[in-house]
Amino acid sequence: MANNLLQGKTGVIFGALDNQSIAWKVAERCHEEGAKLVLTNAPVALRFGKINELGEKLNAPVIPADATSGEDLENLFQQSTEHFGDKIDFVLHSIGMSLNVRKKRSYTNIKYDWMHKTFDISAMSFHRVMQELFQKEHMKEWGSIAALTYIAAQRTFPDYNEMAESKALLESFARSFGYHFGVKNKVRVNTVSQSPTWTTAGSGVKGFQEFFDYADKMSPLGNASAEACADYCVFLFSDLSKMVTMQNLYHDGGFSNMGLNPSVLGL
Numbered sequence: 001m002a003n004n005l006l007q008g009k010t011g012v013i014f015g016a017l018d019n020q021s022i023a024w025k026v027a028e029r030c031h032e033e034g035a036k037l038v039l040t041n042a043p044v045a046l047r048f049g050k051i052n053e054l055g056e057k058l059n060a061p062v063i064p065a066d067a068t069s070g071e072d073l074e075n076l077f078q079q080s081t082e083h084f085g086d087k088i089d090f091v092l093h094s095i096g097m098s099l100n101v102r103k104k105r106s107y108t109n110i111k112y113d114w115m116h117k118t119f120d121i122s123a124m125s126f127h128r129v130m131q132e133l134f135q136k137e138h139m140k141e142w143g144s145i146a147a148l149t150y151i152a153a154q155r156t157f158p159d160y161n162e163m164a165e166s167k168a169l170l171e172s173f174a175r176s177f178g179y180h181f182g183v184k185n186k187v188r189v190n191t192v193s194q195s196p197t198w199t200t201a202g203s204g205v206k207g208f209q210e211f212f213d214y215a216d217k218m219s220p221l222g223n224a225s226a227e228a229c230a231d232y233c234v235f236l237f238s239d240l241s242k243m244v245t246m247q248n249l250y251h252d253g254g255f256s257n258m259g260l261n262p263s264v265l266g267l
């Protein structure tokens, strides 16, 4: 199904851990569409995950970077532009981790040190990535930056915990930086609000199976898969979406605009 939509383009993809990861599917689709890629993840994920396999398959270097470290990001983008021999056309931020969720602390019993860390990893990292790209002028004109988010930024999903506020912050960074990047060199910045998806990060949320099934029933088109999300990201990185910026784009089979789907009540 490849249409060379990203032929001649260069991209840096954060967050492929294993073949369930949304970033993994996005990398595969971008490669199919002709993009030249650099893959990155936290050093610990390189040890425990499968990203090196993906790098070999897509002929893409894997450069470790902790997204909370300015030094690591500086090195990542420096090495990426050297590898491409060019600036960068697109960047995917596909990073999320909550310590309170992981350690099963409820929202009404948050440990604030962990909350700081969650915000740092899941949201501020997006600002750090963009600030590094912006200050060092690493992005090409009409480039595209996207981050993955979830509707818990707008509506209450109790077990999503502090990740809800992380996503609200992430989406706000996209709007604010979208302005600065737009006027500087026509780079667009958007967030993609994805359906529940079976991945390491996703399935860490309490009651994920029920949560997944509920969203699937509520959405007229059903839940959007990771593969469908990859298609949508290809569109956002391609020249077909040049005038779309500062948006939170729902990629959720219609879930976000539903009030009630009778099938949820078994009707």
Ligand SMILES: NC(=O)c1ccc[n+]([C@@H]2O[C@H](COP(=O)([O-])OP(=O)(O)OC[C@H]3O[C@@H](n4cnc5c(N)ncnc54)[C@H](O)[C@@H]3O)[C@@H](O)[C@H]2O)c1
Pocket: 014, 015, 016, 017, 018, 020, 021, 022, 023, 041, 042, 045, 065, 066, 067, 068, 093, 094, 095, 096, 097, 121, 148, 149, 150, 193, 194, 195, 196, 197, 198, 199, 200, 201, 202, 203
């Ligand atoms: N799975 C879902 O249901 C779902 C739904 C909507 C949005 N999302 C979002 O999609 C994105 C990708 O998650 P996923 O579901 O593919 O799960 P995943 O676990 O495969 O990906 C999360 C990635 O974040 C990386 N990461 C964690 N800490 C990091 C750090 N300090 N530096 C760099 N990378 C770090 C992990 O190594 C991992 O690769 C996340 O932002 C997530 O919140 C997921």
